[in-house]
Amino acid sequence: MSSESYHEPVELIPEGTRNFHRALVSLREELEAVDWYQQRADACSDAELKAVILHNRNEEIEHAMMTLEWLRRNEATFDTNIKTYLNTTGSILEVEKVAAHAGGSAGDAASKNPSESSTSLGIGSLKGKR
Amino acid sequence: MDLLKRELAPITTEAWEQIDDEARRVLELHLAGRKLVDFSGPHGWGLGGVNTGRLTHIEKSPVENVGHAIRVVRPLVELRTPIVLPILELDFASRGANDLDLDPVIDAAERIARAEDSAIWHGFKDGHIKGIVEASPHQALSVSSTLDWPRALVQAKETLRMAGINGPYALAAGREAHDELVAAGDDGYPLSKRIEENIGVSPIIWAPSLKGGAVLMSTRGGDFELTVGQDLSIGYAASDRKEVELYLTETFTFRILEDKAAIFLRRGGDPGPQKK
Numbered sequence: 001m002s003s004e005s006y007h008e009p010v011e012l013i014p015e016g017t018r019n020f021h022r023a024l025v026s027l028r029e030e031l032e033a034v035d036w037y038q039q040r041a042d043a044c045s046d047a048e049l050k051a052v053i054l055h056n057r058n059e060e061i062e063h064a065m066m067t068l069e070w071l072r073r074n075e076a077t078f079d080t081n082i083k084t085y086l087n088t089t090g091s092i093l094e095v096e097k098v099a100a101h102a103g104g105s106a107g108d109a110a111s112k113n114p115s116e117s118s119t120s121l122g123i124g125s126l127k128g129k130r
Numbered sequence: 131m132d133l134l135k136r137e138l139a140p141i142t143t144e145a146w147e148q149i150d151d152e153a154r155r156v157l158e159l160h161l162a163g164r165k166l167v168d169f170s171g172p173h174g175w176g177l178g179g180v181n182t183g184r185l186t187h188i189e190k191s192p193v194e195n196v197g198h199a200i201r202v203v204r205p206l207v208e209l210r211t212p213i214v215l216p217i218l219e220l221d222f223a224s225r226g227a228n229d230l231d232l233d234p235v236i237d238a239a240e241r242i243a244r245a246e247d248s249a250i251w252h253g254f255k256d257g258h259i260k261g262i263v264e265a266s267p268h269q270a271l272s273v274s275s276t277l278d279w280p281r282a283l284v285q286a287k288e289t290l291r292m293a294g295i296n297g298p299y300a301l302a303a304g305r306e307a308h309d310e311l312v313a314a315g316d317d318g319y320p321l322s323k324r325i326e327e328n329i330g331v332s333p334i335i336w337a338p339s340l341k342g343g344a345v346l347m348s349t350r351g352g353d354f355e356l357t358v359g360q361d362l363s364i365g366y367a368a369s370d371r372k373e374v375e376l377y378l379t380e381t382f383t384f385r386i387l388e389d390k391a392a393i394f395l396r397r398g399g400d401p402g403p404q405k406k
Contacts, residue, residue, distance in 0.1 A: 121154045128165075130335065
């Protein structure tokens, strides 16, 4: 069965966008499941069942990250932003300011001025761009 | 200060921004390989080579009963191309000019993009890089005319399928091939649209460094890998009273992990010697 959440006639949507849609829907479903399992675990009065539910929650997080990785590999803007924001420390908003000034790349986030020596042009992967 | 030594350049912040923006714009336009192959990096200047996991055995060991073998690594190639700019022109940026004459930046960006992409498509022997075109074990398909592209692409796609290579499939088209593909067919509809929609080959990427035709390749991942140490960057070399010399640089190598995942379509002429 095809997805019912397309917003345009399916025959107008190329296969690449359909796969992108499938990944986004999958990611949303996994994250919803994490949310539900967390609430269920908090409300559960049986310790063993609670442990099982939390185990299941953790598996959903793993599934979500696998789907996110697919998105990163296949959509360049995900890749750029993941490189910019993930595994950083300090203020997330500050990371945005620094990345914007340095040209938007993760590798540039440490540089605060375009004349600083570690600045690359932030080209990186262009997969998914035309 | 690191290898780029940018802070030593007599260039204002405003001029640096325009230089970097212009280089970035041209590079993103001209770099075709990065739009289709896997990307690993940037790993920085410190990366000198990529582990291949292979060994080369030494026939004559210097010590009896001790086997000697050399680990095979793929060294990174370092590219560097000069950019010479007049300081007077660059200083206009600080006075509010947003239309600096940056032709030398454009030329350098095109040159380095050509160097990276030529290595990806046609190889760079001295850099130990094999190109996609030469590495493909499939017999190149001959495209006899503009209107022959759809037939040839269907055949090429079938060749990849028969070799066990699944999609999605994309097309890198050299200058002439791309011109033909975006031109209107007999019915006024561009061939590229028909190929993307009916044959399922998408995207079609303009690849100006690809010579002689086009390459149909799988973009499923895991077949082609571009490893970048220092990603494309502009550094400072020298200056005098009138001019500043910068350079555009990067370190990279390219590896083909599954050579069957691409096939060359040669525009015109015979398909060349048979491949086994």
